[in-house]
Amino acid sequence: MIRKLLVILVALVLYGCSEEDSMFSSEAEGSVTNYEENLHGTYASTYVPLDSKNIVIRNATVFDGDGNKFQNYDVHFSNGEIQAIGSGLIVDGAEEIDGTDKFVTPGIIDNHSHMGVYPAPGVRTSSDGNEATNPVTAEVWAEHSVWSQDPQYKLALAGGITTFHVLPGSANLFGGRGVTLKNVSANTVPDMKFPSAPHSLKMACGENPKRVYSSSGPSTRMGNVAGYRDAWIGAEEYKKSLEKDPSQRNLRNETLVGVLDGEILVHNHCYRADEMATMINISEEFGYKVSTFHHGVEAYKIADLLADEGICAALWADWWGFKHEAYDMSIANIAIVDQARGGTGCAIVHSDSASGIQRLNQEAAKALAAGRRAGFDISEGRAMTWITKNPAKSLGILDQTGTLEQGKDADLVIWDGNPFSVYTKAEQVYIDGALAFDKASNFMPHTDFDLGIKEWEDK
């Protein structure tokens, strides 16, 4: 049993993911990738926010998610949107919340989660994160595996998570499409989907694909690279053939062409620095952009390159050593990536864990401390961007969430203290202005799975 638990634990850690951030044209040029239809048609988000409050939080310490920390600030939101932040806001008719001694941040965003595709309880029958039957499965979509009743969502919500990105696992070179979800209770996946969030493609480097396919190939890192390039060549051919026959369908290539057209963001699980550099070469060969490298335990070794390329790195604060490619850890990894090229790096704290996602603020605190210890002058405001603005950018949703700016979604958290302290807890979480979690009244969503098993709650 001990070993069994260990294997499950290691497996959870091993099955990482990847993602990307990038600008993309909204018009698919000449080709029919069905991307627009997928985003706005059949598979579109059907999310409807709950009724928004009209609230002004007074005299709080406010992290705007854009690098700033303001004392004695007010935050006003209504109609699902941030209306204003500032000191001494004049607001009529809003409910007032005393924010004295409290902290307000944007809703926390995790751009690497497997909630829903590896739900709790972790049993084979609902283990739906890795279509480990072929090294290239760009055709599968994580949203078609997500279980809407996963009891883990609300635990993340209690940690301030308002948006999370669900990725397929890392068994395959191309694991399939990821999906960005609002952390809301719903009976269908489209009801959770972040409206108009771009689709993502999970790719994976290194040990996992070559281990999973060691008998049939790829069994080496060079085999991995040949596999990526072969697939992209196939996608280019498919794209050309669309000119002759625009009505044909090929699920796998539709995803890959979506990347080549700049519509789908690449999220690339990749630990080693040299491999990340190779993956950048491949993206140049085929003319796409990597949004984000995920896990990147060695990202600090190529921090300048990542900053130059405008690629984000989604990292753990201090997890390491569970596999060979995760051995060269630096606890300053996140800070070094962040501070590269005069502070133009894009660092993200990710979880890849249903436990870690509940405390991304704590993980950011440890990374901040390590950065300062390594000699960097990093503010708390800056570190807050690692779990708000930067993951939003990485997911292509920064125009809608990630910072407390006027007109953005009113996704925010009220904390009972400084979120960089271990003793601090989220008191309230708002999603699109609606109260989603309230610690004091124990208000939170309960999935169907939760019903009937929590006899201790009424004790």
Add this chain to the structure above:
Amino acid sequence: MKLFRLLLLVPLILFSDADDMYLIKGGMTFLPDGSVAKKDILVDEGQIILVADTIGDVGAENIINAEGKYVTPGLIVFSSLGLLEIGALPQTNDTSSDIYNAGFDPSKAYNPFSQAVRLNRAKGVSSTVHVPRASGYFSGLLTHTKINDGYKQKKQGPLGLVTSYGESYGDSRAAQLHFMEDLFDFVRSANNSDADEVQFIEGTNNEYKFTKRDLKAINKVLDNEMPLVVLVSKATDILNVLKFADNQQVDLILWGASEAHMVADEIARAGVPVILDPLDNIPGSFDSLNATYENVIRLNEAGVEMAFYYAQGAGAHNAYLATQSAGNAVAMGLDYGTAMKAITSNPADIFGLVGVGSIAPGFDADLVVWDGDPLELMSNVENVLIDGVDQDLSNRYEELTERYTKEKELPNSYRSRE
């Protein structure tokens, strides 16, 4: 009183090597009663010899100014530190055995130069209880090992025999109970057997095969020389294990125990301690559907003694994050003293370890100086003493950080390791 103690010290001071003497001055010190107070600590010959409000000039050559800092006992973690270098590389894994089970003591394979050991030492860990992972019905023996620099480490053990109970892809948990009962009865009756090994149930697999070494370990549990340590989560399973231990008259420690809060009073009545991670709040299996952050709160209210470990991330490599687990327990409402004890003195108390886990005269000088609250995420370790020796806290990971943050004239690979 204080003066009296100081007078007693005089002969000691005269005959001791001054190089071995450390005076840690003015740190906010975590005391055995769970309180934190400003104290001076005098260390000689590897032991703490005096803890007082003020200790004057006693000729200690090594003075650590801990004004404005915190001093705690070295953290005692539960891990495979020094037994496992890289999780997914079996070549570097000495935690498991297919030959032995109950008698398997992985601590014999301890590698003091493991990079994970060096990092954890730099993060405030002074010793570990080594966790065995043999593949048989029993996982093996727990042993306590100091993680000081150098070839020699003080050990205490065996401390307990580890097994698990509950969810299984194999036999019913009812059959698991039958088996344990039958096995213990058998070992009792075969106490004087000279057989090299025993195939307990003919025709079954290696899980039920016991060598002489294994039988000896089981006998120690039957003779109450060490406890049975059971990994178990489900509330009803915990009740069964409590009943089993009572029937068999063996000492018991519960491990994991995510649903322990539902039967906290029963556990308290049995006087059984629990070792757990306060962060385990996910219904990750059908045995832990009622997992909750409230676990530690309710166990504490019931009067159950607890020790904490950090079970997230990469296991042993992040064992030092027991501080984060303890900090979160405080955030959930546990009092600070109880949380700190759960990562220092309680592991020692639960396993009957001698001389570790507390800051008091006569205890080993396993001490950590922190620049802030040890449970806070942004505090750093400044000094680690193990057996009175100020440890080298350098580690590969700080070297990597420096290599990639300092100005470079030549490519990294041409630069000195320092």
